[in-house]
Amino acid sequence: MDCSGCGFEVEGGFAFCPKCGRRQPVPCASCGYLCAPDFEFCPKCGASVGATAKAVERPAPTPSRTIVPPSRTPSLLANIESEDDGLHPVSEADRRTVTVLFADLCGFTTLSEQLDPEVMQALQNQLFKELTAAVRNFGGFVDKFIGDALLALFGAPVAHEDDPERALRAALDMMARTTRLGESAPHSGSPLLLHIGINTGPVVTGGLGIGTAKSYSVTGDTVNTAQRLQSLAAPGEVLVGELTHRLTRHAFSFEPLGDVVLRGKAGSVLVHRLDAPLALPRAARGLEVLGLSAPIIGRGAELHRMLASLDQACGGSAQLVRLVGEAGIGKSRLVKEFVARVGDEDRFRNVAVRQATCSPLGEQSFGALGAVVRSAAGMMQSDTGDEMRAKLAGLLTDLGLQGEEAKRLMPLLYHVLGLGDPDATLQHVEPEQLRRQILYAVRTIIERRLALSPLLIVVEDLHWADAVSLEALRFVMDRLERTRLMLLVTHRPAPDNDQLDSSRVSHTALRLSPLNTDDGRGLLAALFGESWVKSAGRLVDQILERAGGNPLFIEEIVRGLIDRGVLMREGQRWRTAAGEVATGIPATIQAMLLARVDRLPQEVRRLAQEAAVIGPRFDATLLKAVTAEPGRLEAGCELLCDAEIIEEVAGSGSISSPSYRFTQTLLQDVIYQNLLLQRRTDIHGRVGAALEQLCGDKPERLEDLTVLGHHFAQSAEREKGAHYLQAAGDRARM
Known part of the structure; x- marks a missing residue:
């Protein structure tokens, strides 16, 4: 890992850079995202990183340079090797939709015949290293290597909202890395090429194997189909299955190959060949994909308050507005409507608008801030480095920044934009000094823009922003409180969602509620x-x-x-x-909701699963009788409420035994469907037994008989379920 301050290569496990002394980011044990040293929770997946950070601060032995089989990667090694105690998400089996990637090196046998075994082994290890890096960079998990082939998973053990898209981007990165390796590595001279198959569908995840050979893996026809697609793909090709194509066609171009009969499969499979990412991706979700749209509904009050805040900003009082809500609640739609309204109304005709969206794939340092600068300069995703530098120079000229001042700012903004340091201007600048200079450079260009007109900066999906961009935005707001600036950010609920709030700047938090x-x-x-x-x-x-x-x-x-x-x-x-x-449940919704559930600590996730078996609404007394860890019930329910998985039902139950419900019916469905059939059966039996204790020996109420019949019918005691259901039918006819 390179030091974020000076670029020196820092060994894994080092808390500080041995060259400049800068404290290093901490990799999240759940998803691998590099978190700022002071983060307690990963901003990408929500897992706690406090314990990881403390562990990194302790002296550690120099890590081995031996390649670790990716099915036992360091971040998951302890969980995978532990006994099946059910305490770790990677050792507990479940059912989920996963995108499976199979990659294979073409001509491996021929290459093995031509090269010395030692040379071949070194080439394989280097290839595996490159492929593993590509998978991990996009949030995937390397399940195993099989000879010269790799099996990678996207969506297990941790789900993301866009796992199929991540898999395709990883595949293209793997192709590029393999090509570069072939150009530099000593071999017979023929190009190194992969052929890749990708398929999305249901699998069972969990420990596979016995003893020390047991490791986390997946099982199901989805895996077999991915392997068959890989076998069908020509050298240099990526073939994808039907669901993968449907979930990614908004972001990539494909060539349809029609229905194909794959070896060993009874029916045909609709296959597409991956071409390239689209220059301008379309809407990923919703009905815009089908050309259907509707006016904004149910957000009039929030829109009015946003416009009022901009009015105040135009009057010289800087404003911070936060739109907060879960995925899909309408944050981006409201921002779109607000920006359109700003453009349409005469009173805002001089307002300059700069927009940025943070990426779920992780941001480099100053990534979110760089996106704002790119918006200001009119940069396109397809621009070359030279084109970006030219547009940046034009931006500074438009702001009246020329001569020595522009010369001083340019390398700092190059750094923010990831354009390097072509003139080596910054190579001797200390990291802390560089950080301060960048903060003042950003403040300078914003001040110059504000001297010309009011400025509206919009940053969407702030929950994915990098730590230094957050620091820079806070720095700017703290020092420009008496200017015509409005910063509008959107993010999901989080414990630290007020990190931009400033005592100097008027701020408004708008929580978007579900539509009635x-x-x-x-x-x-x-x-x-x-x-x-x-x-x-x-x-x-x-x-x-x-x-x-x-x-x-x-x-x-x-x-x-x-x-x-x-x-x-x-x-x-x-x-x-x-x-x-x-x-x-549509696959898109499954991914969004399962990603939320996967962020929960495992014991809390287990509690949510037990509650989901009870039903959309449940009583704390019943859940306590069912759960495997009753001592953690109160704290677990509190965490589930904080995560907005469940909510307490007002006016029901009692102080000692409150009633709860899932915040969304679909959320309860997803958690229930995520359970293995055997685990569902077991929990249903425990619920039935607990209900018998609560209802007495001879329940008579129709409601009690029906619920008892439902749970026992789904348990191993189906005859008891039939008995209660028959009794319920008899009671209903009375």
Whole structure:
């Protein structure tokens, strides 16, 4: 790892750079993201990093340079090798949707015949190192090496919202790394090429093998299909399955190969060949993909307050506005509407708007700030380094920064933009001094912009921003409180979500709540017409109930109905197939919700699973009787409430035994579906037994009989379930 201050290569496990003394970032044990030394929680996956940071500060032996088999990577090694005590997410099996990547080196046998075994071994190790780096850079997990092939997972053991996209970017990076290795490594002269297969689908995860050979892996037809796609791919090709293509076509171009019969599979598979990333990615989720759009609904109050804050900023009182809400709640849609309104209204005609979005793939130092500078300079993603430098020079000229002042600022802004230090201007600058100079450089260009007009800076997805960008934004806000500046940021709920709040600057936190039922119906009416909403009354009710007021979830559920042919357009009207219901969970929603669940500590995640088996609503007394760790119930429920997985039901239960419900029906469904069938069966049996204790020897209420019948019918005691269900039927007829 290179020091973020001076660039010196720092050994793993070092807390400080031996050259400049700068304290080094700490890799998150869960996802590998490099966290600032003072972070207690990973900003990328939410896992605690405090313990990791303390461990890094202790002296450590020099790490071995032997390549560790990636199925037993250091961050997961202890969990994988531990007994199956169920305390670690990587040792506890579950069911989930995963993107599987198989990569194989073409011509391995021929190459082995041509090269000395020692040379071949060195080449293999270097190749494995490069491929592993590509997988980990995009948040994947290397399951195993099989000869000259690699099996990697995206979505296990930790899920992300965009795992299929990460897998494709990793595949392209693997191709590029292999090509570079082939150009530099000694071999027969023929190019080194991979062929890769990628497939997304359901798998079972957990420990596979026995004894010391047991390691974390996945099982299922999804894995077999990925391997068959890899075998079918020509040298230099990446072939993907149907679901992978559907989940990534917004960001990549493909060549369709049609339905292909793969060796060993009964039916055909729709296959696409990966081409390249799109220069301008389309909307990843929602109905914009299908060309459907609706006016913003249910956010009038928030929009009014944002416009009022901008009014105050234009009057010379800097403003910080935070939009807070879970994924899909409508933060980006509200920002889009707000920016459009700013552009349309005469009172804001002189406001300059600069926008940036933080990446879920992790940010380099000053990454978010660099995105703001790129927006100000009009830089495009396809720009070369020379084009970016020219646009930066133009920006400084427009701001009246020329001569020696521009010459002083340029290398600092090059550093922010990741353009290097071509004239070696900064090579002798101490890291702390460099940091201060960059902060003042950023302040200078913002002040110059503010001298020309009011300025609105928008930074979306701040929860993924790098620590130094956050520091820079806070620095700017603290020192420009009496200027025409408004900083608008969006982020998800987090314990440290007030990190930008300043005592000097007026700040407003707007928490976006779920849409109410009327607004949800209004959204569907705007998309499909009032007549469809009325005619599909039962289906509409199901959609709104399952979505829980989340606008994106509403659109994704409807999109699934359109994809299945349940909802069809006939001319200017929409029609629903008779008798259809909104069942199933779209893959996009599964990924978003499972990513939230995977961020929980394992004992809390287990508690959520036990609660999910009870149902969407549960009583603390019943959960205490069911859970394997009743002593942790109160603290666990508090953490689940903090994470907005569950919420206490007001006016129900008692102080000693409150009632809770899942914040979203789909969230409970995802947690339940994530469980192995055997574990579901076991927990249902425990729930049934606990209910028998609570209801007495001879339950008589219809509600009690029905619930007992449901849980025992899903347990190993199905005969008891049938008995209770029959008794419930008899009671209902009385």
